[in-house]
Amino acid sequence: MEHRGIINIALGLLLAPFLLGVITRVKAWFAGRQGQPLLQLYFDLFKLFRKGAVFSRTTSWVFRAGPLVGVASMLAALALVPFGGSAALAAFPGDWLLLAYTLGLARFFTVIAALDTGSAFAGMGASREVLFAALAEPAFLVGLAVLARTSGEFSLSAMVHSAAPLSPELVLVLIAFGVVFLCENSRIPFDDPNTHLELTMIHEVMVLDHSGPDFALILYGAALKLWVLGAVVVGTALPSWGNVPGWPGMATNVAGMLLLAVGVGVIESIMARVRLLRVPQFLIIALGLAVFAFILTVQ
Amino acid sequence: MNIDIEAVIKTIMVLLVLADLALLGAGLLSTCITLVAFQGVLIALFVVVDPAGEITLRLALIAGANLALKGFVYPYLLRRAIKNAQVRREVQPFIGYTVSLVLGLVMLGIALWLGNRLPLAGGGVPLAVPAALFTLLTGLYLVMARRNALIQCIGYLVLENGIYAFGLVTVERIPVLLELGLLLDAFVAVFVMGVAIYQIHREFDHIDTDRLDSLKG
Numbered sequence A: 001m002e003h004r005g006i007i008n009i010a011l012g013l014l015l016a017p018f019l020l021g022v023i024t025r026v027k028a029w030f031a032g033r034q035g036q037p038l039l040q041l042y043f044d045l046f047k048l049f050r051k052g053a054v055f056s057r058t059t060s061w062v063f064r065a066g067p068l069v070g071v072a073s074m075l076a077a078l079a080l081v082p083f084g085g086s087a088a089l090a091a092f093p094g095d096w097l098l099l100a101y102t103l104g105l106a107r108f109f110t111v112i113a114a115l116d117t118g119s120a121f122a123g124m125g126a127s128r129e130v131l132f133a134a135l136a137e138p139a140f141l142v143g144l145a146v147l148a149r150t151s152g153e154f155s156l157s158a159m160v161h162s163a164a165p166l167s168p169e170l171v172l173v174l175i176a177f178g179v180v181f182l183c184e185n186s187r188i189p190f191d192d193p194n195t196h197l198e199l200t201m202i203h204e205v206m207v208l209d210h211s212g213p214d215f216a217l218i219l220y221g222a223a224l225k226l227w228v229l230g231a232v233v234v235g236t237a238l239p240s241w242g243n244v245p246g247w248p249g250m251a252t253n254v255a256g257m258l259l260l261a262v263g264v265g266v267i268e269s270i271m272a273r274v275r276l277l278r279v280p281q282f283l284i285i286a287l288g289l290a291v292f293a294f295i296l297t298v299q
Numbered sequence B: 001m002n003i004d005i006e007a008v009i010k011t012i013m014v015l016l017v018l019a020d021l022a023l024l025g026a027g028l029l030s031t032c033i034t035l036v037a038f039q040g041v042l043i044a045l046f047v048v049v050d051p052a053g054e055i056t057l058r059l060a061l062i063a064g065a066n067l068a069l070k071g072f073v074y075p076y077l078l079r080r081a082i083k084n085a086q087v088r089r090e091v092q093p094f095i096g097y098t099v100s101l102v103l104g105l106v107m108l109g110i111a112l113w114l115g116n117r118l119p120l121a122g123g124g125v126p127l128a129v130p131a132a133l134f135t136l137l138t139g140l141y142l143v144m145a146r147r148n149a150l151i152q153c154i155g156y157l158v159l160e161n162g163i164y165a166f167g168l169v170t171v172e173r174i175p176v177l178l179e180l181g182l183l184l185d186a187f188v189a190v191f192v193m194g195v196a197i198y199q200i201h202r203e204f205d206h207i208d209t210d211r212l213d214s215l216k217g
Helices: A002-030 A040-050 A061-080 A095-116 A120-151 A156-160 A168-184 A212-237 A245-268 A275-297 B002-025 B027-046 B057-085 B098-119 B129-146 B147-168 B176-204 B210-215
Strands: none
Touching: A002 A040, A002 A061, A002 A212, A040 A212, A061 A095, A061 A212, A095 A120, A095 A156, A095 B147, A120 A156, A120 A168, A120 A275, A156 A212, A156 B057, A168 A212, A168 A275, A168 B002, A212 A245, A275 B002, A275 B098, B002 B027, B002 B098, B002 B129, B002 B147, B027 B057, B027 B147, B057 B147, B057 B176, B098 B129, B129 B147, B147 B176
């Protein structure tokens, strides 16, 4: 089964930027525009990799390490997340905790690189990012704990794929995961990925000072994060027939990911960004739903 | 078939708890009214799927009365009160929504702890006692932590829903007269509250209970 895990990682590496292309295409379609090519992010990445980087004199090695650690953490996360019904490459009991903290490590380095620029603007974004992450992470962990409890498994690969049939718990956990997915990937109800001008942005403001290959790494890391969290959501949402190991499971899961991307595009088109003060409230609701689901499983 | 009914009851209870949590986080009066009406419909459904008995005329009557009053008449009266008194459409909380939600989770924990300890007859119904207790606590909380007089009326209705659900799971059989009396009491309360709010508004231009204590002549 080893080769399946490697295929899964390769699939993630290849297709992750494509998901973002799908999201922008759906948004363009809603707005009545033609939209960018589906492969635009690949072109952007190639363009950025050929450029040189500019580093401010106030920055240190921390600033240069940020994007690298970000992508490296996402690679590690890819090795932990199961896809298409087959186990992840590095599946072991308790790996769901490692997944949460791998994502946390990437976030920590993005934040610390933003602080390293010495810009007050980047520091503001960093502060917001940390606040929201501190609320989103418990929701994610408790949701995973519910899956562990219902399936009786402690490895992400086993518990995502042996999720119980449709039950109140599963629906609650999926809603919580959906909120965490949108928030962690700085999608619209929580953060607008397209703004570069507003004072309300969160993720974009932290990466303003990165340029060239570094910025390419950050964009690629963000795409991989979308893929990793999306794989958890899709794997949990699909019933057992959708997670048959092998090519059928692969096909249903890729279809699920595309559907998720379309869903994100639709949400971004029909919803406005919520006020910054309301974001913690949404995350607390997600946490509440996850905790409630956990209580239901313990009952 | 038996398992089906259990699953249905569990779903109803989960929805009841979710409606409570939504009430704690809702900011608009009209949202709260919709949520209370939704709870009323859930309770009417709960009367029908009670696993203890068959669907008799008596059950159907009570469920129908519940559905009509809590699902349609109360919301209508409350909405009319909003329109007549032209009150502020926010619930004006003393305690913010986020903190309210966190406190709600704490209350849910207390309700579960209590529900598991109470030696009651309703052991066969999963989650029913904690859900009823939580609804009760939510009603109390809404009455205490919101400033708008109308949300206090809504809190009272939530409280009543909680007591009613509690009665359904714990007591084998409530006399019809008592149940209808209870419904009538709540009806009168909502009705009188609507009129009272209108009068208060006409006298003082607001229905802010926080400022009503400075009215001593």
